[in-house]
Amino acid sequence: MQKTCVGIVGMGTVGTGVARLLLDYGDRTALHAGRTLWLERVVVRDVKKHRHVDLPAGLMTDDLNLILSDKKIEAVAVLIGGLEPARTIILQLLEAGKDIVTANKAVLAEHGGELFDRARELGRSIAFEATVAGGVPIVANISQNLSANQISSIHAILNGTSNFILTRMEETGVSFAQVLAEAQKRGYAEADPTMDIDGSDAAQKLAILAHLAFGVRVPWREISRRGIEALDSADIRYAAELGYRLKLLAVAELVPEGLELHVSPTLVKRGAPLAETRDAYNAISVVGDAVGTVFFHGLGAGQMPTASAVVADLIDTVVGRTRITFRTLALWSNRYAQVSPRDQDKVRGRFYLRFDVDDRPGVMAEITGVLGRHEVSIASVIQHAPETADTTVVPLVIMTHKTTEGATRRAVEEIDRLRCVRSASVRMRVLD
Amino acid sequence: MQKTCVGIVGMGTVGTGVARLLLDYGDRTALHAGRTLWLERVVVRDVKKHRHVDLPAGLMTDDLNLILSDKKIEAVAVLIGGLEPARTIILQLLEAGKDIVTANKAVLAEHGGELFDRARELGRSIAFEATVAGGVPIVANISQNLSANQISSIHAILNGTSNFILTRMEETGVSFAQVLAEAQKRGYAEADPTMDIDGSDAAQKLAILAHLAFGVRVPWREISRRGIEALDSADIRYAAELGYRLKLLAVAELVPEGLELHVSPTLVKRGAPLAETRDAYNAISVVGDAVGTVFFHGLGAGQMPTASAVVADLIDTVVGRTRITFRTLALWSNRYAQVSPRDQDKVRGRFYLRFDVDDRPGVMAEITGVLGRHEVSIASVIQHAPETADTTVVPLVIMTHKTTEGATRRAVEEIDRLRCVRSASVRMRVLD
Numbered sequence: 001m002q003k004t005c006v007g008i009v010g011m012g013t014v015g016t017g018v019a020r021l022l023l024d025y026g027d028r029t030a031l032h033a034g035r036t037l038w039l040e041r042v043v044v045r046d047v048k049k050h051r052h053v054d055l056p057a058g059l060m061t062d063d064l065n066l067i068l069s070d071k072k073i074e075a076v077a078v079l080i081g082g083l084e085p086a087r088t089i090i091l092q093l094l095e096a097g098k099d100i101v102t103a104n105k106a107v108l109a110e111h112g113g114e115l116f117d118r119a120r121e122l123g124r125s126i127a128f129e130a131t132v133a134g135g136v137p138i139v140a141n142i143s144q145n146l147s148a149n150q151i152s153s154i155h156a157i158l159n160g161t162s163n164f165i166l167t168r169m170e171e172t173g174v175s176f177a178q179v180l181a182e183a184q185k186r187g188y189a190e191a192d193p194t195m196d197i198d199g200s201d202a203a204q205k206l207a208i209l210a211h212l213a214f215g216v217r218v219p220w221r222e223i224s225r226r227g228i229e230a231l232d233s234a235d236i237r238y239a240a241e242l243g244y245r246l247k248l249l250a251v252a253e254l255v256p257e258g259l260e261l262h263v264s265p266t267l268v269k270r271g272a273p274l275a276e277t278r279d280a281y282n283a284i285s286v287v288g289d290a291v292g293t294v295f296f297h298g299l300g301a302g303q304m305p306t307a308s309a310v311v312a313d314l315i316d317t318v319v320g321r322t323r324i325t326f327r328t329l330a331l332w333s334n335r336y337a338q339v340s341p342r343d344q345d346k347v348r349g350r351f352y353l354r355f356d357v358d359d360r361p362g363v364m365a366e367i368t369g370v371l372g373r374h375e376v377s378i379a380s381v382i383q384h385a386p387e388t389a390d391t392t393v394v395p396l397v398i399m400t401h402k403t404t405e406g407a408t409r410r411a412v413e414e415i416d417r418l419r420c421v422r423s424a425s426v427r428m429r430v431l432d
Numbered sequence: 433m434q435k436t437c438v439g440i441v442g443m444g445t446v447g448t449g450v451a452r453l454l455l456d457y458g459d460r461t462a463l464h465a466g467r468t469l470w471l472e473r474v475v476v477r478d479v480k481k482h483r484h485v486d487l488p489a490g491l492m493t494d495d496l497n498l499i500l501s502d503k504k505i506e507a508v509a510v511l512i513g514g515l516e517p518a519r520t521i522i523l524q525l526l527e528a529g530k531d532i533v534t535a536n537k538a539v540l541a542e543h544g545g546e547l548f549d550r551a552r553e554l555g556r557s558i559a560f561e562a563t564v565a566g567g568v569p570i571v572a573n574i575s576q577n578l579s580a581n582q583i584s585s586i587h588a589i590l591n592g593t594s595n596f597i598l599t600r601m602e603e604t605g606v607s608f609a610q611v612l613a614e615a616q617k618r619g620y621a622e623a624d625p626t627m628d629i630d631g632s633d634a635a636q637k638l639a640i641l642a643h644l645a646f647g648v649r650v651p652w653r654e655i656s657r658r659g660i661e662a663l664d665s666a667d668i669r670y671a672a673e674l675g676y677r678l679k680l681l682a683v684a685e686l687v688p689e690g691l692e693l694h695v696s697p698t699l700v701k702r703g704a705p706l707a708e709t710r711d712a713y714n715a716i717s718v719v720g721d722a723v724g725t726v727f728f729h730g731l732g733a734g735q736m737p738t739a740s741a742v743v744a745d746l747i748d749t750v751v752g753r754t755r756i757t758f759r760t761l762a763l764w765s766n767r768y769a770q771v772s773p774r775d776q777d778k779v780r781g782r783f784y785l786r787f788d789v790d791d792r793p794g795v796m797a798e799i800t801g802v803l804g805r806h807e808v809s810i811a812s813v814i815q816h817a818p819e820t821a822d823t824t825v826v827p828l829v830i831m832t833h834k835t836t837e838g839a840t841r842r843a844v845e846e847i848d849r850l851r852c853v854r855s856a857s858v859r860m861r862v863l864d
Binding site: 017021025028029031032033034129135136137140141143144145146147148149150215271273276288289290291292293294295296297298299302304305307308309310311312315316319320321324325327328 | 449453457460463464561568569573577578580581703705708720723724727730734736739743744748752757760
């Protein structure tokens with residue numbers, strides 16, 4: 001059987017998983033590729049470190065040149081995190097004539113333009129299925145399987161850590177801080193979880209999907225985003241009363257005026273597939289004009305799900321499918337951007353609002369008056385009696401009819417200045 | 433821009449949808465394919481019939497030779513139903529050097545071996561995404577995107593008509609016959625719905641997926657199957673009481689002894705994604721050893737969802753991806769079958785049983801005694817008081833613990849011979 005040599009740079013969690021699939025399940029890979037994917041070389045920083053996989057003697061090195069100068073090696077999986085040296089290594093490998101497979105979302109988010117340009121100039125390819133939603137093959141589905149469609153929207157849960165935290169907050173009723181501490185202790189959240197919980201990680205992934213689906217060109221930092229770090233479990237409770245669950249949604253939606261793009265905690269109607277996506281799972285709901293709604297659900301992270309995506313990319317690369325796909329990919333391409341992001345204030349939808357207000361006559365009229373002046377119309381209201389007799393502040397929860405981001409923002413800013421309002425208000429999107 | 437000529441044979445519902453995508457949305461297709469897919473010729477039986485699409489003059493013909501002899505035409509979508517002349521036309525097109533895209537599941541189910549062999553001999557390809565689950569790209573996902581995995585199971589809802597009927601029966605409580613009549617009136621079910629409701633359609637689709645995922649070779653008629661035509665809405669009610677929904681599931685599951693393959697009405701735990709798949713939607717839950725569970729959900733039929741799959745296949749075919757994939761596809765290949773189907777009687781699982789029995793002392797002991805002798809152990813029992821005073825027959829519903837198909841079948845056969853049992857018993861699988 002024909003043999004194609006591949007390499008790996010980086011033997012962290014994902015690298016180890018990829019090596020296992022290539023070494024321990026080589027027969028399977030050969031069956032699906034029609035040739036053997038021969039792991040010829042593994043480059044690591046520290047060759048002495050203990051690895052959770054048995055590598056054949058002589059495979060591992062700390063010298064990248066052994067891959068760069070080895071003409072036999074056709075494709076390399078770059079599985080180190082962070083921006084540098086990842087960027088430089090990818091450029092060196094491209095120059096040396098290697099096709100790239102990577103799981104490094106950050107380096108694409110920051111340097112995708114440069115890396116893709118260079119790959120195109122050199123006639124090489126970069127495959128990146130593992131950068132979005134781990135084991136869920138959403139990159140291939142959007143760029144190939146749904147290619148007969150004009151995609152009109154993507155609604156997705158792309159950060160497993162946030163979804164895990166939201167699921168636990170809902171199940172246990174405890175605070176964000178407590179759940180985060182537990183998740184860190186159990187290894188479900190990073191020591192520094194900032195990028196996961198503030199929406200940055202989801203925005204980076206959304207930027208990649210929006211590029212692919214809409215040919216929009218927007219740096220991920222320009223995507224409007226809010227995370228889950230300020231969420232109060234009270235809002236999860238009120239959402240449940242209204243028949244919703246709170247999810248950190250990444251949304252790209254084509255409207256006549258442009259593309260709405262944002263990452264934000266959103267109330268999703270119970271029973272909807274996205275609302276039922278629990279724990280560390282990821283999910284993506286894609287609407288295409290021909291196909292209708294297609295929903296994908298699976299593990300968005302973890303060693304073997306991510307390795308599954310990397311090895312599928314390696315197979316596609318060595319058999320030649322990736323090269324064909326890469327040519328027409330609307331990703332950091334030099335083609336004219338097909339759509340532009342839309343002004344956030346004009347984004348339409350329903351909103352969930354919570355105001356902590358003085359428990360006295362006239363307050364409801366004051367607040368609903370402001371909403372009315374901003375043309376924000378009310379669909380439902382929850383106001384419970386105070387829980388204890390000595391409380392003089394009560395939560396007023398309002399669900400609006402369809403309105404705009406700008407109208408609700410301006411209304412809430414005005415309401416927050418009223419004397420009857422005792423703390424900063426909560427405003428979240430609603431998906432029906 | 434480069435131009436590749438394609439043809440269509442058959443202008444029924446799907447053919448019309450494909451023509452629309454190619455003619456009205458050519459820019460989009462060109463963007464994703466990197467070349468124009470030029471619809472050069474459409475072959476129909478009756479050129480005079482009114483069509484729901486504006487075809488350029490001279491495009492339509494009733495003479496297949498105009499495609500066969502036209503060297504410019506590289507790929508042809510064969511979108512006629514039934515076995516003949518579909519089989520002969522596909523063979524003629526292959527001989528004439530055309531690559532094939534088809535939505536005709538029946539012709540593949542019956543003649544797949546012959547057609548694939550011929551395509552391989554001639555160095556041509558056959559793409560068939562549209563044959564299974566309509567717009568849900570499950571063929572590509574199993575054969576490419578999950579190719580790093582040993583798939584261990586597929587649980588799927590593959591027949592939209594059955595799922596629509598089951599959803600309506602559950603929602604309205606009315607009988608199978610009434611819902612079917614309504615579905616036929618509204619165009620959701622064929623005039624002759626036999627293949628849809630007796631499990632044959634799902635079995636044909638399951639045969640294709642099982643071929644792809646497991647390299648098993650089993651003619652679809654050998655797949656054990658039961659349909660929904662004999663379902664009593666009482667069982668849907670009892671299933672709900674136990675926390676389950678009834679679904680027509682197509683299952684392929686790898687066990688050490690072989691492959692379990694069957695289509696049968698199955699109780700699925702509420703809240704599970706398959707249980708929440710409603711109306712005419714299809715869904716497929718795939719478990720791979722690396723990726724874990726990946727779930728796909730979308731429209732399994734209809735003009736534009738199916739056309740979406742056909743056009744994606746046309747794009748893949750003209751850009752060259754299909755040719756690469758086709759080489760290594762474990763579908764009607766001459767390779768040694770990797771696994772064999774397992775003896776049905778040995779298939780393990782939980783079962784739902786209903787017996788209509790005399791309402792008198794000792795009956796429960798008699799029935800549970802038989803179950804015990806066959807080593808079928810009981811997880812839960814529902815027996816309500818008779819609904820009217822003059823009824824002397826009551827339903828006894830039993831949910832078993834894990835046991836085998838064979839043990840429950842033998843036990844139920846014995847119970848059906850007891851004098852206290854008044855009508856044929858019901859026995860269905862349970863998926864937890």
